[in-house]
Amino acid sequence: MLDSLPYELPELVTRAPFDIHRSTVLPEWVDWNGHMNVAFYVTAFDQASGAFMRNMGLGRRYVDGKLGMTFVLETHVTYDREMRQGAPMRFATQLLERDAKKLHLFHEMFHAEQGYLAATNETIVMNIDYASRRSAPWPAPVAERLEVLWQAHAALRRPVKAGRVMGLSRK
Amino acid sequence: MIDLDLGAPLDRHRAIVLPEWIDWNGHMNVGFYVVAFDKATDTLCAQFGCGFEYTRDKIGMTFVLEAHVTYDQEVKQGDALRITTQILDHDAKRLHYIHAMYHADEGYLAATNELMLMNIDYATRRSAPWPDFALERIEKLTAAHKRLPVPRQAGRLIGIKKKK
Numbered sequence: 001m002l003d004s005l006p007y008e009l010p011e012l013v014t015r016a017p018f019d020i021h022r023s024t025v026l027p028e029w030v031d032w033n034g035h036m037n038v039a040f041y042v043t044a045f046d047q048a049s050g051a052f053m054r055n056m057g058l059g060r061r062y063v064d065g066k067l068g069m070t071f072v073l074e075t076h077v078t079y080d081r082e083m084r085q086g087a088p089m090r091f092a093t094q095l096l097e098r099d100a101k102k103l104h105l106f107h108e109m110f111h112a113e114q115g116y117l118a119a120t121n122e123t124i125v126m127n128i129d130y131a132s133r134r135s136a137p138w139p140a141p142v143a144e145r146l147e148v149l150w151q152a153h154a155a156l157r158r159p160v161k162a163g164r165v166m167g168l169s170r171k
Numbered sequence: 172m173i174d175l176d177l178g179a180p181l182d183r184h185r186a187i188v189l190p191e192w193i194d195w196n197g198h199m200n201v202g203f204y205v206v207a208f209d210k211a212t213d214t215l216c217a218q219f220g221c222g223f224e225y226t227r228d229k230i231g232m233t234f235v236l237e238a239h240v241t242y243d244q245e246v247k248q249g250d251a252l253r254i255t256t257q258i259l260d261h262d263a264k265r266l267h268y269i270h271a272m273y274h275a276d277e278g279y280l281a282a283t284n285e286l287m288l289m290n291i292d293y294a295t296r297r298s299a300p301w302p303d304f305a306l307e308r309i310e311k312l313t314a315a316h317k318r319l320p321v322p323r324q325a326g327r328l329i330g331i332k333k334k335k
Contacts, residue, residue, distance in 0.1 A: 032226050038235045039209050043202030063195050072201045076329050077238045082296075097331045104331050122329050133245075165326050166237055166285055168260050168267055 002067060002139035009057040012145055016152040021051040021091040022112065025083050035082040041109070042077060045121035048091040048107050053125070056145050068136065069128040073102070076122040078161050081111075083119075088112035095153040096162060098146050100137045102126045106162050120161045172220045175308055177315040181218065184211040184254040185275065188246050198245040205240060208270050208284040211254040215268065219308035221290070221301075231299065232291040236265070239285040241324050244274075251275035258316040259325060261309050263300045265289050269325050283324040 013020060029040035036044075053059065053070055063069050083089070090112040097104035107121040129136035138146060176183060192203035199207075216222045216233055226232050246252065253275040260267040269285040292299035301309060 032223065033232050033234070037206075037209065038238060039202050039205035042205045042238075042240075043200070046201050060195065069196045071196070072242055074242065074327070074329055075201065075240045079235055079237065082234075099331050102331050104329070124329060124331065163328055163330070164237070165328050166239055166267065166287055167326065168262050168265060168287075 001137040005057055005062070005067065005139055005141055006065060007061045009141060009145070010054060010059075012148065013055050014148060014152045016149075016156055017092040017094045017108075018052055018055065018149075019090070019092045020055070021048040021093070023047060023089050023091075025085055025087045025089065027085050030085045035084055036087075038077070038079065041079065041083075041119050042075065042121070044089060044109065045075075045077070045091075045107050045119075045123070046072070048093060048109075048121075049105060049123060049125060051091075052093050052095075052105060056149070057139070057142050058127075063130075066130045068130050068139070069133075070125050071128050073124040073126050075124075076164060078120045078164065080120065081116055081118050083111065089118070094156055094159065095149055096122075096158070098150055100143070101135050103146075106159050108159070120159070122162055122164075172304070172308075173217060175218060175311060177311060179316045179319055180255040180257040180271075181215060181312070182253070182255045184214040184256070186210060186252045186254065188248055188250045188252065190248055193248050198247055199250075201240070201242065204242065204272070204282050205238065205284065207252060207272065208240075208254065208282075208286075209235075211256060211270050212286065212288065214254075215256050216288075218312065219301075219305040221305050226293070229293045231293050231302065232296070233288050234291050236287040236289050238287075239327060239329075241283045241327065243280050243282055246272075246274060246281045252281070257319055257322065258309075258313050259285075259321065261313055263306075264298050266309060269322055271322065271324075283322065285325050285327075
């Protein structure tokens with residue numbers, strides 16, 4: 001485990017859910033159906049995960065400094081409503097669980113002006129040692145922040161769309 | 172329509188990891204696994220006449236309702252991918268299936284993607300029953316895939332296991 005990080009960490013946002021991230025549907029994210037393609041919802045959510053990781057102290061400098069990386073192990077998306085080119089997006093992120101190496105996040109994507117829920121994404125992110133490309137415990141200052149965040153998020157109600165198993169419901 | 176391929180699983184889709192699919196971790200980014208899988212969905216839909224021409228000719232569309240991805244092993248720029256597809260279930264409007272992505276040369280499983288797809292009426296953009304020509308083929312494909320064991324990655328629940 002890394003005992004420290006050789007850069008200054010950003011001011012910690014403990015507001016729960018974490019609701020800093022904003023983005024816009026890019027032209028190249030739109031497919032032949034005239035809406036944001038399924039894959040780019042995942043890209044947009046991945047950027048929201050990036051915002052959550054930066055808040056923990058794991059931004060670009062973590063990778064560029066060859067200290068470590070974070071890999072997604074698994075992800076689950078519900079596509080609730082279409083998003084068109086140029087649509088503004090607002091994200092809310094809830095920390096559902098954490099352990100020594102992993103995070104379990106739940107993102108909601110909203111149309112930032114019309115307010116509707118466009119999609120949700122549940123995801124598991126793991127800390128990776130840069131040299132070995134294998135899992136490793138969070139650096140100490142990150143683990144410390146994670147516990148502070150956990151205190152803030154643990155009180156939130158579990159989202160209805162978390163923990164879904166896919167299948168056709170039979171009438 | 173193209174000839175129906177009743178080989179199970181469907182094993183027609185091939186791709187190469189493009190330079191623009193690589194992220195700062197030096198491997199295919201999580202979003203582009205889904206780009207690759209979505210193109211394999213197009214290959215599947217072409218089997219029952221609901222591919223590109225279906226939308227181009229304003230007959231209908233298919234929308235994904237839900238997706239689950241497991242990222243099993245990294246793939247790098249230029250790697251050859253082989254994607255197989257197994258139909259798990261269907262009803263009058265929906266199709267439930269799972270893709271498996273393999274490194275085509277080394278053979279290892281790189282990722283899986285379980286999906287729920289729905290047929291959409293072109294004009295209303297709302298759900299609609301599969302057209303007869305599609306349903307007939309979907310039923311044949313489903314029957315052919317039924318003998319396959321259900322992959323362990325299907326029906327997964329996301330979570331961090333608690334150690335006691």
